[in-house]
Amino acid sequence: MMKTFKIWTYKEGDVPLVHNGPMRYVYSIEGDFIEEMERNGNPMAASHPDEAHAFFIPISVTNIVYYLYTPSEIHHFSKRIQAIVEDYVGVIAERYPYWNRSNGADHFYVSCHDWGPSVSKGNPKLFQNLIRVLCNANRSEGFIPRRDVSMSEINGPFNNTPSVGSGKSxxxxxxxxxxxxxxxxxxxxxxxxxxxxxxxxxxxxxxxxxxxxxxxxxxxxxxxxxxxxxxxxxxxxxxxxxxxxxxxxxxxxxxxxxxxxxxxxxxxxxxxxxxxxxxxxxxxxxxxxxxxxxxxxxxxxxxxxFRLNFPAKHFDLFHMILHSVWLRRLDVHLATIN
The missing domain is CATH 3.40.50.2000 (Glycogen Phosphorylase B;)
Structure with missing residues (x-):
């Protein structure tokens, strides 16, 4: 996987909702993952979308909630999140051929927020093939193991890197x-x-x-x-x-x-x-x-x-996530473009 798997991260969109995310506390993996995917020198980053095997949508659900949520919207804010992501997909589908040729089956987003799973529920037909990388991997709420990826939740400290040790004997x-x-x-x-x-x-x-x-x-x-x-x-x-x-x-x-x-x-x-x-x-x-x-x-x-490294190291948390995406990407058969 390390030698062959290439991922294109879409450049469209502006911070703070896109290309940025939290890097502290329980939702920190959203920002950590975006940071790693957009890091200069990432060996798995495709230099051009034509060489990519998978496509990353760099939206942070946590940042959408942080910057746009108001208490009066609690009962319908998930619809606002859905609209933002759907608009983003509309932009990339219009500018590039990749979403349409696979109906989104080789695309993925990463979210640890409680509302992360609801992103795709506003338009089930549009998002039926999208790979969702989620902390809240709950089968009773629509998580599909053969398509979606379960990701570990990390409580990121102020220095962004949780300490790992053996504890007492x-x-x-x-x-x-x-x-x-x-x-x-x-x-x-x-x-x-x-x-x-x-x-x-x-x-x-x-x-x-x-x-x-x-x-x-x-x-x-x-x-x-x-x-x-x-x-x-x-x-x-x-x-x-x-x-x-x-x-x-x-x-x-x-x-x-x-x-x-x-x-x-x-x-x-x-x-x-x-x-x-x-x-x-x-x-x-x-x-x-x-x-x-x-x-x-x-x-x-x-x-x-489960270890968080900057830059990523073989077999660490980032590579476990990407390996899970890679396994699901192997099941995708792109339509032949004549």
Whole structure:
């Protein structure tokens, strides 16, 4: 892929809605990805659209929301996002032959915002083939694994590059499982109902950590890190766990795990059905310690696939996203132009 796959990033449009995006906090991957694709010297960037195998639409849904959203529009703002993206596609389809020859099947956009999946819903026929690279990869909300790409959510710090380490030795992690976060959505509500802010030292579930406690330290001291859905299925906690060598415990419905075309998540994570939340402690305690050690070792091994590098490096987060796009592009058969 690295030697042959070429991507054209459309030049049309103006910042801040196009060619720009956030590079901090939970939606930072939008800006990070645009930055990497438009970086001078990117070896996967096509020098001319005729040599491209895929076409990137560099729109940031997060920036559209940030710059244009007003509270009075909450019930119909998604339609405004849809109109902006549809107008952009109209421009590139008029200027170039590439969208029309494949009906958009070799085109993709990247979005981590909660409203990212709704971009294509305003005109389903126009966008029926478009590859959507999304953090919120929810099958119950229209995510199609054979066409769309599930992308990991990253909580980008001020320096844009999250730190990655091994945390404490797996033999010295005293907390069985840990979660800290707001009570958002029915799954977290159920988690807090059974395990929230209680006296159990093995399963520690907090809305807010006690004053003076460090979030990263808790992850480093935990064997397992709980990753429940909030209002949406995506969560940066999945990558935060991996970054600190903590085995993720995925508690989500209808979620398509990132890069599952090539990563076997059963080897380095635990998936717990929502209705088994009351049995969480029993489920985790019944995992043999030797099996936990193997999973934790594999968490360390897969860290490079979730790591953010500027410029991108082989097998890192950017290349995992592009590899997923490449696999879907292989299924596209362009119409013959006579």
């Amino acid at each position: 797996p033999h010295n992690r005293s907390i069985l499982a840990f979660f800290s976060g707001k009570v958002r959505g029915p799954i977290r509500s159920k988690l807090f109902q059974h395990w929230g802010n209680n006296e159990d030292k093995d399963i520690q579930v907090h809305t807010y950590l006690p004053k003076g406690q460090n979030y990263s330290e808790f992850i480093s001291q935990s064997k397992y890190c709980l990753c429940p859905s909030g209002f949406e299925v995506a969560s940066a906690r999945l990558t935060e766990a991996i970054y600190m060598g903590c085995v993720p415990v995925i508690i989500k419905d209808h979620y398509v795990l990132p890069y599952s075309d090539v990563l076997d998540w059963s080897q380095f994570s635990v998936q717990v059905p929502v209705d088994k939340i009351p049995d969480l402690k029993k489920i985790l305690q019944e995992i043999p310690f030797e099996k936990y050690l193997k999973m934790q070792k594999r968490v360390i091994e897969v860290q490079r696939h």
